Amino acid sequence: MPLQDIYRSRIWDAFREMEQLQSQLNRLLGSGRDSESVDYPPLKVWSSENEALVTAEVPGIEPDNLELSVINQALTIRGSRPPVELKEGERHHRRERGAGEFARTIELPFRVDPERVNAQYKKGILYVNLPRAAQDKPRKISVKAD
Amino acid sequence: MAIDMTNRLQRPAVPANEGVDQGRSVRAFVPRADIYETAETIVLLADMPGVDEKSVDITLEKNVLTIDAAVEPEVPQGYRLAYAEYTTGNYHRVFTLSDEIDREGIEAAVKNGVLKLTLPKSQKAKARKISVRPEN
Numbered sequence: 001m002p003l004q005d006i007y008r009s010r011i012w013d014a015f016r017e018m019e020q021l022q023s024q025l026n027r028l029l030g031s032g033r034d035s036e037s038v039d040y041p042p043l044k045v046w047s048s049e050n051e052a053l054v055t056a057e058v059p060g061i062e063p064d065n066l067e068l069s070v071i072n073q074a075l076t077i078r079g080s081r082p083p084v085e086l087k088e089g090e091r092h093h094r095r096e097r098g099a100g101e102f103a104r105t106i107e108l109p110f111r112v113d114p115e116r117v118n119a120q121y122k123k124g125i126l127y128v129n130l131p132r133a134a135q136d137k138p139r140k141i142s143v144k145a146d
Numbered sequence: 147m148a149i150d151m152t153n154r155l156q157r158p159a160v161p162a163n164e165g166v167d168q169g170r171s172v173r174a175f176v177p178r179a180d181i182y183e184t185a186e187t188i189v190l191l192a193d194m195p196g197v198d199e200k201s202v203d204i205t206l207e208k209n210v211l212t213i214d215a216a217v218e219p220e221v222p223q224g225y226r227l228a229y230a231e232y233t234t235g236n237y238h239r240v241f242t243l244s245d246e247i248d249r250e251g252i253e254a255a256v257k258n259g260v261l262k263l264t265l266p267k268s269q270k271a272k273a274r275k276i277s278v279r280p281e282n
Contacts, residue, residue, distance in 0.1 A: 039231075042232035043230075044227060044230045044232065045228045045229040046222055046225035046228060047225060047226060047228040048226070051225075052228075053222055055220070057259075060257075061258060084182065087184070089184075090182055090184045090185075091183055092180065092182045092183075093182060093188075094180060096178040096179055097178045097180045097193050123195065123197060123198050123258070124194070124197075124258050124259015124260065125195050125220075
C-alpha cells in the first residue's frame, strides 16, 4: 500500500472511531438519532478503492430542489424543503418536521473527477457517487535494473 | 401498503421504544411528524427516509393510530462504511386521535420518503353549522 493511502485509511479509521465514540455517548446520554445540533442532512460516507459514495437522508424534497457541486475534494449539497402552508381555518396540531434551506459541504479524502459524479434520489435518500480523479490515483513506479 | 383497521393480531408484536433493540439487528425510530387539521380531514405527514408504499403498515384501532415501517439495511455492494451520522432502522409511532375518523375514507401515500396520511373526520365529528331561522 502506498504511504499516502496508509495515511488516508488512517483518516477514515479516525472518522470511524469518532463516530463510534459519538454514538456510544449518545446512547449513554439517551439522546435520539437526530439531536438538533447535528448538521443537516445527516450523511454516510462509503468507500471503495476508487470511489466514494455519499448517502444522505433528505426526505420530502423534490429532486429539482437539490443542487450538488464538486470542487476538488469537496462535495456541497444544497437544497430546500418548503414548509407546510395552511389555508385559513386550518390549524397545526404538531410540527416536528423541519423546513427551509440547507447547505452542507464535506471534504473527501481524495480529489474527485467532477465529470463522472452521478447522483440519485430514492425514497428520500440521496446517493452521490464520487469517482476518484485519475491524476489523484496512486501510481506504481517500477524500479529498473541497471 | 397495508391498512388494517380491524385485526391487530395480524401485525407482528413490536412494542418498540426508540433505540431499544428488538432482538434483531435493526432498531425502531420514532419518525418526526406534522399533523394539521382542515375542515374535513386530519392530515399527518411523517419523515421516513428509506420507506416506500410497500413497507408501511398503518393500523387504526378505535382512536389509536399506529404506524410501522420496515427498512432494509442498505449496504452498497463493494463499499465499506467509512463514516456515519445516521442509522438505518425501522419506524414505529403511535398517535391517539381526538376526533372520530371515517375509516373507509383513509388515504395513505408515500412520496420521497414522506408518509402522508389523510384521515377524513366522520360526520359526527365534523363541526356542523346550525342555521337559525327567524321567527315568523
